[in-house]
Structures are given as structure tokens and as C-alpha cells.
Amino acid sequence: MEPFIHCRVSLEINNGQMESLNASDVKLFAVKVTGTLCVTSHHLLFSDRKDEASWQLLILLKNIDAIEKSVENLFGYPRAVGSSGTITIKCKDLLVLQLEIPGMEECLNIASSIEALSSLESVTEMYPFFYRPSHLTLSGLWGLSSMEQYYKQTERLWDRWRVSTVNSDYSVCPSYPSAVIVPREVDDDKLICSARFRQGGRFPVLSYCHHRNGMVIMRSSQPLTGANKKRCKEDELLLQAVIDGSELGYIIDLRSAQQAQQAWMTGGGVESKSCYSHWKRIHRHHEKGKVVQESLIKLVEACSDPSHSVDRWLSKLENSKWLSHVHSALSTAGLVVECVERDCHSVLVHGSEGTDNTLLMSSLAQLILDPTSRTVTGFLCLLEREWIQAGHPFQQRCAHSAYSHARLKQECPSFLLLLDCVWQVWRQFPLALEFSEALLLRLAQEVYASNYGTFLCNSEQERCAAGVKENTHCLFQSLLRPDIEEQYLNPLYEPTDLAIWPSVHPQSLQLWTGLFLRWTEYAQNMEEAREEVWSIVKEHREQAGHDRTNNMLSTHCDTLTPFENLMDELTIL
Template sequence: MLTFSFIAFSLTFFQYEKWRLSTVNRDYSVCPSYPPAVIVPKSIDDDTLKKAAKFRQGGRFPVLCYYHKKNGMVIMRSSQPLLGANRKRCKEDELLLQAVIEGSDKGYIIDTRSMQQAQQARMTGGGFESKSFYDRWKRFHKQMERCVSLQESLIKLVEACGDESNNMDRWLSKLENSKWLSHVQNALSTAGLVVSSRDGHSVLVHGSEGTDCSLLISTLAQLIMDPCCRTVEGFLGLLEREWIQAGHPFQQRCAHSAYSHARLQQESPVFLLLLDCVWQLWRQFPLALGFSEALLLRLATEVYASDYGTFLCNSDQERCALEVKERTHCLFQALLRPTERDYYSNPLYERTELAIWPSVHPQSLQLWKGYFLRWTQQVRHLEEAQEEIRNMVIEWGKLVGSHGSKELKQNT
């Protein structure tokens, strides 16, 4: 069953002759981690998609996740191709990517692994797109840390934030050793690389499995480029498409928080890293995002412990098999109720059609105190002050609106 946000997103593409909505995965047999319907080039039939899926890890063949209306540039995402040591090829996969850049001179592939990691993947059956068969695609490698390293980074950061020694040198040393802000910087800079290609050249983003860093980068890129993704409803719809429907394994990645003594190999705070990156955008562009920090904090809490079913399981297939949608409530729909939406909205929001380019200089990135230091006395006082300012802005808006309507009545 498709969600309302995915349907609304999909319908906008029917006006573009180049793309179509495919239900090749209606029974999840082609790709267990994809939703029942995906957007693909119109010139590529479902049989071709099935063959291309066999050439991609986990069946995650390239699918569209963003379309730039002005120039037709798109962002695609997938998993790694299965070349292996023998450098196998798949003509159907080549045709699929060729159809993506039809009418353009080239496209870009952003591989979230280092060149060395991508080459080593061939020894275990993976690999990367060969220049010989994908000659119109230029590949860039932007290494992003994998699950274990990212989880260890979070644990070190949490330990640093809980240090009560009041020793400045010790605090700064622990913060630096955690390398968490380096991960934030890397994610934002990689998303910026994707956005900088929006001059008419399409982009394919993938790493190994395509369920973690690929989703992180595609989400941030859309948030930077598309003003529709910056409202409360638009942002939640973006998370629905790029994380819930796209198959991020929440059950594996968020089984325990960094405070837990249990250590699972597949745990990784990729979604928390996304929220931190969004907070950096929110802080640098306080008028451009239609939601407040409170929404990010709510999501960061719900992903680890929730009364809703939104973050349960590892894929849409699992949620359907366990009837999660029928037996639980949707967090995103709850957040869109009028009272909830008002609470999580940014009263200073002013829509801008321009891209919001984040600064990734070390001096521009800050520790997300609202989350990592949320239980300290100082942050609690700050939250109270922010709430008071928010109420004042809302009341001022009501007064201005009331005064304007009175003047309008007098003039008429």
C-alpha cells in the first residue's frame, strides 16, 4: 500500500514524458527493500528493470528520487553493481543509466566509498561502474564512514558530553577524538557536491548496499535544493520517501541508543547524523526552514523509542508482512495534526526558492547542544527562553493579522 506522500510525489512526474511509475516490485520479489512502486525512465520496460536488479546488490537498481523542473536534472540512487573479480557487465543496467542522461552529454556518479574500498569490493562480488561500459558517466569517490565507525563515533561523543570533570582541555580533546563533527562536515560537503551538479547533469548516488549513506546524501541534497522539502509537511514527506519507503533498516540501525551496554554489529546512527546535518542547516538558515528544532528533537527521540509504528522493521516489505500500518499509528500523520503542526512550525519561516548552501568550514559547524546536551541545566533554560520567544512571535503575528483585517474593513 502506497503512502499519501509517495503518491503525491509520483503524480507530479506524469506530466514529464521521460518518466513513469513502475510497479515491477509490487510483490517485493525484484527488490525486498524497495517499495511496491518506483519511478524509472519511461523507455525502460519492467523486464529490463528485473535484469538490471540482478546486477545490483540487494536488487536495488537505479531509481529516481528527485527531478529538477527547470533543467530536467535528476538524482538517482541505487546499490553497487555486482561486477566481481571477473568484471561482469549487464547491458540492461547500462541501458537504464543511458536512458537517465538521454539528451545530456554526461552524468555523475557519487560513490560514498573510497577508491580503495570500491576496488576491494570486487573481491567479494561488488565493485563500481566501469568506464568502458559507462563512458558517459564520470565517477567521484567521497568516502563516508560505515556503520561500526559511525556508531563508535557517537558513543565517544556521548561519553564526552557526560564528562563531569569540568576540564576544558579534556572536553575539547574528547570532542575532537569522537570525530562526530567531521562526519557532519563530510555529509554536508558530499550533498553539496551533488547539488553543484544541478546545472543539467544528472547524478547517481550509491555506496555498497544503498540503504544508508546514499539515503543520507540524497535527502540532504533535496533539502538544500527544493523549497518544497523545507516545510513541515514537505520534510516529513521527504523522510517518508527517502527513508521509510526506500528501505533504511531502522530495526538494525537503531536497536539501541549510544547509552546502551549492548553492542550490535549492524547498529549505526545514520538517521541521527541526518538530523544533525538538518539542524546545522536550520541554524545557518533560520528563516529558510518551515520547521523548528523541536521537530528534529522529536524525531531523534522517536527513532529509538516510539509509540508509533513508523520506524519499526527494516523495510516496507517487513512492515506489510507484520501489518504494521494496520496495527499501529503513523508518527508523521500525527505530527501533521493542526495542533502538532503549529507547535513544530518555525514562526520566522519565509519561503525562498534559492538553494540554501551550507557552510562546511569547521568554524561554521557546531555541536548540536539541544540534543547531545539536552539534559543539562543550561540547555533547559535555553529551551524555556526559545519557547517564550516563539510564543511572543506567534502572538505578535496574531496582533498584526487582526490589525490588518480591521484596517481592511474600515477601508471597505
């Protein structure tokens, strides 16, 4: 429902960093509220100030995606004396507000102030560097996981793999972390040569080792073979060291064969069959960059207009092609899983740069394969290794959401696409993930505007230079506080060691209403439904515990019986 809030305001302007607006006739879902709107260095705050239980709205200015100004009276309220203007504030989390301000000049001044404060470019001027909650301290470890920790926890790696610090000063690959996992028999000099042969220096590194058969998922960027079809023996040796001489590995190239051939003309290319004889290449075309960003814009546009007829709504949803991107991602992730789990082959995944779709496929494959990645802690560790430490350029990709009129070349909602894919898995396997949709929604909001430093900058090197770890708090550590984590737990969770295989049939994929329709009355109804689910689950668990005590039931099948009955009751979802 657009807009979410209508305001008619009278104005007082103070010198300095704060502007105060006395608002009246504020309507929230047809409820009128009187209050004050304040704009500070980092926040926009509205409060009705009626009593201690007053209604408040606090928005981080970084969350503002676009501001539109108009001198027309859009609400039909009686005009104040003199001219008036309207500011429409469109947020990155898809919330939309409208403020009617008497006085065109004042309206423009307020809009300009909000625009300037919401588009800070210096990382150290952003709010995470000023956020100091009483329950958190800056001392201690920052983050949850690292490649060194993953190596120590994965015993299967110890014989044939090692942790290399060849990139400790980020000179070999600016977008890689300081430590990576590579084959033990490949020394650092060979890694340096391989990095020179890969775009952006992203040489093949280990992403995941399967706990069942020891097969691995590697990731990298494209090789720089060029029109002359150059080769790099060190790069060939690196990939050969991943597999035994009699084995076959798969290279999942996230470009069409035609795109890969065209890359030769600009210095890129593919791994040739003659030089990588033990690796079979498979092409799976995936859109990136501007195409995916435009898809998101069209989807949000379709979701923002409740006046559509059914036919027009379905047509605009299809034309956005967002679910096609979801389908492609889950389909290719399933291919990676099939190679590793069923066929017992190791896999190298790459596209061109190796910072978007490559990370999307490697992380989705791990979610499907690895039961640890389906827990709250494991999932956050996965995001930290595969997206934050692996060099996804968050600051470039998430500069704007779907409303901004600025179209920056490097914007792309790759991380949002990942969260949507994870939501599809959660919806198809309601017992398989320890976390609920609420965690995915929280991450979708935090990646665009956050109190925490987790998603700042484009790489570990940039975060070190800006002092992010020393001067900001870690979102993931905050989410794992017991009182916070409970909000994101899935009450239906039943762990399994087996791989889960999400369906990619068109009928199986749905619009993520919890995100794209989150500010509608429908979303409120779903929240009430989730609360009802919690109460039903608690009741069944109490009954199940009582039955086990009385009847000495101990088999796994018996413990699942209450959940079988429970699923029949949850038709509301």
C-alpha cells in the first residue's frame, strides 16, 4: 500500500544540525496522529508526543532511497495560509512517506537537507561509527567466523589442504581476505602466478568441503586468456591439485557459451579443454548488474500499486522477471549440489568478476548440502565467509534500492536475490531451517541501512583501512545474543543431515510477500499468523513432552508425530 504514512505539517527551522517540524493530521492506515518530525545528522524521527505510550517512527537517513518534491496539495486537506509543498520519502526497505509542508521554500530546504544527509559518501561519517548502545562494547573479537576457523573445524581438509596468507597485505587480490584455503601441494609463488591470470586476482580458492565424501566447491573469477588464448601452467597445476589424476571436476561457468566467447575479445575467456583436461565445463547463463537491478525496480513498481486488476498485476509480475532470476539461481545451485552430492565430483564456480553470482551459487549450494549452514549461527557464518570476507562489494551494489532515480552502473541486488532464494527454500522445507523468515527480513533491511558495520565497504581491505572492526559493532554478534536470537528462530525446526532439494518448477516459486508487500495490511495479518503458529507449536511440544514421559516414547518417528498433526493445523500459512 503506497504511501504508508500521510503527514500535513507546520514548520519550525532551527540553526545547526537539527530541523524540527510540528506535524498535524498525520494518518497511518486512516488513523490521524498529531506530532513532531525531527531530522538529525543520521535519523528522521516522528513522534506524536501525546503520552509515555506515544507512537514513534524512527528512520535511519541512510535508509532513504529517493526524495520527490511537489508544490501540489495531494491529500485534499484544506490548505494552510500561503503555498504548500509535498515531500515524498521513499525508503530502501520499500516504506513510503508523504509530508505536506506549508511554505514552498521551507519544503525545498527540508528536502535538500534530507537528501544531503542521506547520501553521505565517507564511510567514517556513517551512523555505525557513532552507534554506541549500552549493551555492546567495542572490545573483543569482531565477527563470527574466518577461513582459519573453518579449516580447523573441517577435519577432511587437513591432509590435502592448507591455509595460505599469501594475501596478508591484500596485494595479490584486493578483494580477497588475508587468509584463504588452497591445495597443500601448491605453494604461494604458484598462487601469485594464478592470481595474475585471473580477473581481479581472484584465483581459485576453497569455498566448501562436503562432509559426506570430501568433494569441494571452489570459486574464482574468469581466466584472462584473451584473444591469443594465453595459458598459465601454475593455474592449471592449482586446479589439478584439487582432484586426483583419475577424477573429473566440473567448471560451472555462469555465463552463456556466447558470452564466454565474447569475453575473449576483452581479455577474458574460459579454461580450455586441452589445458584443463580433467575438468568439464558447463555453461549456465545468469544475468547480472543492471539487468537484475531493473528487474527489482519493475517488481517493486508492480507491488506498490494496489489498484491493479488481477490480469495487470500478473502481467507486471511476469514482466519484472524477478522470479526468473530466482529460478535460475536455485537451478544452478541444484546443479552444483548434484555434482558434489550425487556424482561425487568437485566443482569450480565462476562468472566474470566472481563477486556476485559466483558467491550466490556457492552459498546456496552450501545451504542445500550442509546441515550446519541451516542453523542460525551456521547461516550467519556462511554469509560472513562467502559474502563479507569473500569480497562482495556491498557499498557499490547496495548504494540504492528500487526507488532511486540515480542509476549507478555498479548497483545490483545480488544479496537480496540470495535472501529471496533462501526464503523459497524455507517455504518449501518449513522444518529444515533453524531460522525463520524474520531473520531474512532483518538482513534485507540491514544490508541497505544499518546501525552496524558488518555491511560497510566493498572488501576486507577497505574495512581494515577505514577501521570498521575497531570502531563499529558487528551485526551478526548482536543477532546471536540469546534475547535477540529467539526472535528469529523457526518453531518448526527439525534438523536433518541430508541434503534438501528445493523444487524449481514455476509452480513452486512464489513472490516473497513478506518483503515486497511488507508495508501492507496483508503483512500485518501474516505477523498475526506467525504468532498463532508459535502458540500452536508450544502447545504441541508440551503435549509431546507429556506423552513421552507417560508412554516412554523414544523413537525419532514418534517425536515427529506432533509435527505431522501440526502441519494440518497451519493452513493459515
